[in-house]
Amino acid sequence: MSRCPGWEALDVLRAAPDGPVAFGADLSPAGLLAAYRAGVYPFPASDEYTRTLNEVVFADQVQQGRIRLVGEESADPYAVSWWSPDPRPVLPVSAVHLSRSLARRLRNKLPWSTTLDRQFERVVLECRADRIPRWLTEELISSLIRLHELGHAHSVEVWEDGNLVGGVFGLRVGSVFSMDSMFFRRSGASKVAVTDLAARFAQAGGVLLDAQRESPHVSGMGGILVPREQYVRHLRPTARDSPPMPTATLPARRLAQPTGSR
Structure with a gap:
């Protein structure tokens, strides 16, 4: 062997x-x-x-x-x-978008807000709950939490009246954020989490959200397939330190606006 x-x-x-x-x-x-x-x-x-x-x-x-x-x-x-799939399903941060119906709900009636790294461990555990197969093992979760403490792993949380209703987590490497998993407790909350992540990551110089696995959910939000070689190039360290992603609590309603006005 x-x-x-x-x-x-x-x-x-x-x-x-x-x-x-x-x-x-x-x-x-x-x-x-x-x-x-x-x-x-x-x-x-x-x-x-x-x-x-x-x-x-x-x-x-x-x-x-x-x-x-x-x-x-x-x-x-x-x-x-x-x-390491080839081609790799990714979401260019500049192309991530919500469906018209979800954007309309955000504008008109959903009082959601988003945060970064407010409840990393909780998001990971919510992503594991009720999932079969349970690939998020205790050992993997322990390492993810440590990488979060070291500043490599991050989460976005979606809140409604103080309740966590959705989220996404993963690792930042180079100009890529590799999304490991997401969850929702309210319809559309995981898509809002991904769109919020794209907006925050773009402000920090990020280029791609890595979806890891192809799905209609990903393609419907602006996902594309890129050759593995092209994906790997984006993982290389940049010549200068990348700025951190914004951590402020923000209204999810802003994500329903055109990309340039967020």
């Missing part, structure tokens, strides 16, 4: 476009951040059945070196699959 010690030794650009690019159990904060910087995101096995299925389906490709193993020899390689 072909094993590499870290993501810097894996040529992601030559990996398969539509399956896992690697297996490995390293979900430590450092390992997770290195993976995102390489253009790769994790999908931990939610149970022993999923872990075994990973081995049954992909063991031959691992043996042939078509899928690499990453991390320590002693770790269970099939506990976490790592993905």
Whole structure:
């Protein structure tokens, strides 16, 4: 089996476009951040059945070196699959938009407000609730919280009368914000969270929101597909420090206005 010690030794650009690019159990904060910087995101096995299925389906490709193993020899390689789709579904921050009906609701009757990093852990836990498979494992959540403390992971929250009704979270790398998951307790709240994230990230010099997986939800908000090579270029550090995203509590109604007037 072909094993590499870290993501810097894996040529992601030559990996398969539509399956896992690697297996490995390293979900430590450092390992997770290195993976995102390489253009790769994790999908931990939610149970022993999923872990075994990973081995049954992909063991031959691992043996042939078509899928690499990453991390320590002693770790269970099939506990976490790592993905880097080609092409990659992304949302250019300048193109993210709400549907006409949702924008009209925001203008006319929804008293929502948005915040940044006000309740990161709570957003992550809301994203995990009632989800099957439960890929947001305790180990992954612990590392995400640590990366939030270090300033790499962020969340946007949507509020209605003091109640959290939607949110999104993920990691900022280069000019990309990779969205791991979102949730809503009121119809449209997750879309408002993503649109708010795009607006705040644009103010901080961001270019793309990474959707990780293609869906009608993403394409309906302005999503496009870009080649993996192009996506990876956006992950490179900029020559100067990027400014932080604005943290103020803001009215969600502003997101119903044309992009240039937000």
